[in-house]
Amino acid sequence: MNFDIALHIDLAIEDNDFVLNDSLSPRTLKKADVIGQDIKHRILESGLLVKLIGLRNKNGIAPILTDIELLTEQDDRIKPGTINVYRNDDGTLNITAQTRQYGSLQSGL
Template sequence: MNYIYQDILIENGDVVLDAGRNPVLIQDSAVIAQDIKHAIIESGLSVALIGEKSRDGRADLKKQIELLVEEETRLVPGTVTLEEPTLGNIWIFAKTREFGDLQFEVKEVTN
């Protein structure tokens, strides 16, 4: 098949391997979601959100995450929304330019 985007699947900071010990490949919208997840985690905003206790501070951090996601050029501008159903679990909803709706969870891994 022809894909626009392809990458190796990363979970919890590690390459995911299949039963044959080969890297699992992801395509298209999954690549976009993974790139956004990594941008959020690498920005440190998700850790800051977990540590922030004030409602105003949390709202500000959520807005910063939303703006960071909006910078992704493969998304339709203005379609990004963010939900945090439980502390440390952020759901991102957006529309991609090529693949339609996108939704995924960002969990901050703390060691």
């Protein structure tokens, strides 16, 4: 029995609600997807995204992106120094990182 999988299982949440599968049961996430969801929720709860609203100046945006990187790096399941946060032209964020157990991770906000 592979116990690594049992360590990282969670219910999928989008827009503050459970995501249901075809049989109307809550969909589950595994491995790196769980870590990505946890990081996304940590960032949303931190209030850092609110600070980005309306900012267009790169000098104002860069420190907030750095704070998001530092917040993400606090997760022990992520390899330190592998986190990259990108702000897209449409204002959304992409986060990439390497997990300790499951390889690469990509999450969007």
